[in-house]
Amino acid sequence: MTRRAAPLLALALAVGCANAPVELTLRFPNEQAFLQSDFGRLLVYPVDPADGLGACPALVESAVSGDLGAPRYDSEQRPICALRDPGITFDDFPEGPHAFVALAYRDDPQATLLAGCRVAEAYVDAPAVEVTMFPTRFYADAVGGAPSPCTLESKCNGTCQ
Amino acid sequence: MQRYLSVAVALAAWAALAGPARAQEPLTRAEDAYQAVDFEATRDAALEALRSGQLDPAQLTRTYELLGVSSAALGELDAARDYFLRLLWLDPSAQLDDSVSPRMREPYLEARGARTARSGSLSVEAGIDRATSRVHVTLRDPSAMARRVRVAARLEGGTDYTVQEYEARAELAAPLSGADTADRIEYYVEVLDLHGNVLLAQGGPFAPRVVGREPTSASSGSSEGGDGGGSIVEDPLFWVVLIGAAALVGGGVGLGVGLDQQSRISVQSEVAFGF
Numbered sequence: 032m033t034r035r036a037a038p039l040l041a042l043a044l045a046v047g048c049a050n051a052p053v054e055l056t057l058r059f060p061n062e063q064a065f066l067q068s069d070f071g072r073l074l075v076y077p078v079d080p081a082d083g084l085g086a087c088p089a090l091v092e093s094a095v096s097g098d099l100g101a102p103r104y105d106s107e108q109r110p111i112c113a114l115r116d117p118g119i120t121f122d123d124f125p126e127g128p129h130a131f132v133a134l135a136y137r138d139d140p141q142a143t144l145l146a147g148c149r150v151a152e153a154y155v156d157a158p159a160v161e162v163t164m165f166p167t168r169f170y171a172d173a174v175g176g177a178p179s180p181c182t183l184e185s186k187c188n189g190t191c192q
Numbered sequence: 193m194q195r196y197l198s199v200a201v202a203l204a205a206w207a208a209l210a211g212p213a214r215a216q217e218p219l220t221r222a223e224d225a226y227q228a229v230d231f232e233a234t235r236d237a238a239l240e241a242l243r244s245g246q247l248d249p250a251q252l253t254r255t256y257e258l259l260g261v262s263s264a265a266l267g268e269l270d271a272a273r274d275y276f277l278r279l280l281w282l283d284p285s286a287q288l289d290d291s292v293s294p295r296m297r298e299p300y301l302e303a304r305g306a307r308t309a310r311s312g313s314l315s316v317e318a319g320i321d322r323a324t325s326r327v328h329v330t331l332r333d334p335s336a337m338a339r340r341v342r343v344a345a346r347l348e349g350g351t352d353y354t355v356q357e358y359e360a361r362a363e364l365a366a367p368l369s370g371a372d373t374a375d376r377i378e379y380y381v382e383v384l385d386l387h388g389n390v391l392l393a394q395g396g397p398f399a400p401r402v403v404g405r406e407p408t409s410a411s412s413g414s415s416e417g418g419d420g421g422g423s424i425v426e427d428p429l430f431w432v433v434l435i436g437a438a439a440l441v442g443g444g445v446g447l448g449v450g451l452d453q454q455s456r457i458s459v460q461s462e463v464a465f466g467f
Contacts, residue, residue, distance in 0.1 A: 052460040062465050070319060070328075073461060108319040113405060115463040122458045133461075138330055138363040140317055155457055161464075189323035189372065 053124075054159035057114060057133050059145065060166065066179035066186055067170075068135035068144055071114045075104040075121065076130040078150055086130045087148035094132055095143045095167050103129070111135060112187035126154045133162045142169040218244060219251055222258050235262035245388030252389045253282045260303075261288070264296035272296075276303035281314060281335035282391065310334060314392050316341070316381050319403055325372035326365040327379055333360060337391055338383045345379040347371070348402065353380075360384075376404025 055073070059065040074094065078086055093100060106119045113119065114133075128150060135145040147164040151157075181191035218240035225233035238258040241247060247255060260275035276299055279286050284307065288300050312334040321328040327345045331338065338360035344353040345368045356366045360383065371377055380395030395401035 052458040055459050055461045056464050057461060058464045058466070060466070065463065065465065069321075075459075107403060108317060109405070110320065110322055112322075114461050117405070119405075119461040120458055121460075124457050124459050126457060138328070139332075140330060141312075141332060153457060153459055157457075160459075186323075191323075 051156070052120060053153045053157045055131060056159050056161045057147065058161055058163045059135075060164065062183060063178060064145055064164070064166065064170075065111065065135075066181050066183070067137070067174050068111045069137045070108045070135070070140070071106075071111045072108050072134045072136075072140075073104070073106040073114070073119050073121075074099060074102040074132040074134070075124075076100065076132065077103050078128045078130050080128050084128065084150050087132075087150055090130055090132050091146050091148045094134055095146050095169075097141050102132075108140060116187065124153060126152070128152045131160055131162050133164060135164060137173060142173060143167050144170045144173055219247070219255060222255070226258055226262070231262040231265040234258055235266065238262065242389065243387055247389040249282060249390055249393060252385070252391065253279060253286065256282065257286065257288070260300060261292055261296055264299050269299050272299035273303050273306075276300045277306055278335070278337065280304060280307040281337060284313060314338065314383065316383055316392060316394055318343075318379055318381055318394070318401070320371050320374075320377060321365060322372045324365065324367075325369065326367050327371065327377065329364040329366065329381055331360060331362055331364065331383065333383070337385050339386050340384040340388075342382040342384060343379065344381075344397065344400075345371075345377050346400075347374045348376040348378055348404070350378070353397065357384075374404065376402055378402055 057071075076086070076090060078084065090100070099105070104121045104124075106121075109119060129152075130148055130150045132148045133146065134140075134143045136143045144167060145164040146167050147162040149160055149162045151160040153160065179186075185191035218237045222234050222237035222241060225231075225237055235258075238255050241251070241255050242259070256275050256279035260272050260279055263269075263272035263275060280303055288297055292300075312332060314335055314337070315332045317330045319328045319330075320326075327343055329341060329343055331341060340357055341360050341364055342355065342357045343364065343366040344355040345366060346353045347368075347370050354366075354368055358364050358366070368377060378395075378400035380393065380397060380400050382390045382394075383392040385391050
């Protein structure tokens, strides 16, 4: 009995001290736009609450042009499905306003297909931060109107070639 | 027979170790000739170093600088401009020594103008393509200097790299057994020129880059003892220490939160569709 109780007690202590993560929802225009992407990248920039709340347009423009500046957090290039499951986690995240920038592309990180940004404040028990992903100027050329043959499941479980 | 084999192995090992040293030799001669203001010897030795195919990025940069300066001094202005342009592709901030005369500097300035007009830079980026268990490499080479790409990768914590070489192209996929399920992989990538010199290196065998995700399954390491001793949880002292420690941690956390308003949290991504 005591043998079983020990790990449970330790787990209860650990869980009791941990905060639930703040959800960062990346909203793609539709499933097809997600399927057309192969890689994703999340970047988080510190924002000055006095004058940085309108930072998104410049950050997105720079990121799409290949200039990522100096993010506080950078997920690096990840397979697009990793953004969904298990998701990308930034631990040890300080409270306060940040600009959350998300990029999605195929094989060329210089040709971003979709990009989005949201300035939001993350704090304990904060509501989900939603970043809306918009097609960039590269999207139409890269996709060319051809729908992806994959489904969400086949793409992310590796059965779609 | 075995003795001959041992000698052959020793010779092969010596040759492998001596390779880089031999490659440096012509570059050292080129430096010496440059110090002696013998531009013809500088150019010839630098060309020999270039053709050896064993230069690292820093040596290659210096070789192109020596080639540019010596060619300019010998009046071979087109060649000098081409060498300087290659130098600037490798190091966009490269500056010529102050001692270089204005006449020899002219092709460098032309090359700088040509370089400025062309955007982008030589770069390489790697990631895991779990769906196909491959290391995915993206190469950008606006200089058109890259000929081959060497990709070496192993699962994190492994000992041996799987090394593969490919013709340079914008997108490469190097198979790596186990990459589909591994949390992270260690890799290094080398972009090679026509002669086999390293134009660009990301990581190295002893300082690899790491790519992947945070480990998804915590390794608890809760192996059963097995030496026949009684479990620690049956010792009352364990519970006294555990409860005392829990009280201390709880108090510390409470105090910390109270004192420091800027607490630390975590952020996790998810995906949704439709506006």
